[in-house]
Amino acid sequence: MEENRNIILSAKDVEVQFRVRDRYLTAIRGVSLDLYEGETFAIVGESGSGKSVFTKTFTGMLESNGSVTKGSVMFHGKDLTKLKSDKDWEGIRGAKIATIFQDPMTSLNPIRTIGSQITEVIEKHQGVSASEAKAQAIELMERVGIKNAADRFNEYPFQYSGGMRQRIVIAIALSCHPEILICDEPTTALDVTIQAQIIALIRDLQRELKFTTLYITHDLGVVANVADRVGVMYGGQIIEYGTVEEVFFDPRHPYTWALLSSLPQLGVKGEELYYITGTPPSLYNEIKGDAFAPRNEHALKIDFVEEPPFFRVSDTHYAKTWLLDPRAPKLEKPAVIQDLHEKIKKMTDKGGAFHVE
């Protein structure tokens, strides 16, 4: 099924380095990713895993001390890593690839009205008149769920709640009809009840406007809700990817196991929660072997010597771990995430702790 779909963006062996004082930090260590048209791909990882940095290469938004040192990002026949000036990026950043960031307050200008911030973008990108832009802006505000949009057009960001501000950020991002929408932790700064609404809004808009969504998140619950496919990042690399069902129900990389196992939803009261020991690797140093090996209780000798390649699990599911090598010992995933679906179903079915009616 996947082969028949159009690839809209293709990243190949991307490496990103930052110069910090006199040292180089390799934040992204050879990441490849094909995004299919219309899908929702979620990149999940902890802070420092490189998930934001990687996607910033799609919009040329790396901090000034960082640069793509290897690899390519192909989009409509253009290698985005070759674009340098803001002028080169015109027509792509914001127009074809738009981003929604975590904190809506930092994306909006606090001393300008909501309306002017939306119309500015519409006027600039579509070259329409001010009155036409205003009409479009109000329509968009209504579309993202702002009630009395015409009345609230002239209000300032501080007069909006956090959830409503994020709706405005979404409206601005969608005002240019982007082909790819990057959602960088779009709900982390929001309350849980608002989070569900924003996620539903993005999904509805995606169905209606048919854009491709790239989610960046550390929250596996959000991933389960939104994603068609998932990539797990650790130490500047994608270490496992597959359909959302494959990654949740048949994870193969020990880091994916660990991430799933440490979810508090799976905790049993009175027992210790599973946790990952140690800390993520320093990206200043060259990483030998599997970056997760020092924290991995299942690590093999080879994990400390040689970096594993991607092994194929299915046509859609690949994992970068020596455990999938035919010579490796056979290991079961941890007990706490075995029968994950049955466990969660029990929690949400009638009689379960998370069942509601």
Place this chain on the structure above:
Amino acid sequence: MSNEYTDREVILSIRHVDISFDVGNKKKFVAVKDANFDIYKGETFALVGESGSGKTTLGRAILRINPCSAGEILFEGKRISGKISREEDRNVVRNIQMIFQDPAASLNERATIEYCISEGLYNFHLYENEEDRVAKVDRALQSVGLLPEHKSRYPHEFSGGQRQRVGIARAMIMDPKFIVADEPISALDVSIRAQVLNLMNRLKAEKNLTYLFIAHDLSVVRFIADRIAVIHMGEIVEIADSETLFQYPLHPYTISLLSTVPMPDPLVEKERKHIVYDPSQLDQSGAARSLREIRPGHFVFATDLEFEGYEAKLEKLEREKA
């Protein structure tokens, strides 16, 4: 069943507490309205709500940071809100400690870990001599899984999880009886969260601590809390022990919160209904609401009419689960 609640030793009582802020033009904003509950010695009591619900405000009132505009707070039977003697004030500061959400923001970045942790000891002269102080710091560090040699480092040299451990060590060194933990894991990565929760549970058992655990995430609270209070726009809408709240949630706001906990299962999650809280379902007659005990230890904020509705719902749930 009722004895279980009446026989337990109360460590902290919140008695009809209102907390309001002046917002100019002689107007007041009431952030917490008529909060009224007890916390028992040795339990983890969770206060769950969204941002702006007043949960942090109430936590800070216990620490005497926010004054109560009505009601009182008792700690071990003694009033600690309002005007109290200097000696009693010091007693509160010593016995009630806080763990903050963002460990990076709550530690002095120019001070060494040793100083950060010793600060309380210095302020209260809780050490006999230098040797004793250093020994206490070492013990506090070890109790949170850090090493004595970390003493000379600065907060920025630590990871988020380690910094939160320092924040916990800083509270523990005062040998407190009660800890207000305000979203202690929200700023941490998933894998680190579990470590900090385990640590808090272990310390609680070892030192017979009582926690007020302030959070917005019910999935975390379920794992750590003995009892849970749900707060919405300054009002406590439901209190119950943890399992009861999950098995028999009554207030529509509690139900909406439960429905929005994301579950790590794509098949379940895609089917799940998220229930949006709709206050218009409530009794609109204008009748007064109060927190009423519907079963021993299970309280719900309701008018007479709503209370009848909750009773009927609860009976139905009990029949189904029996």
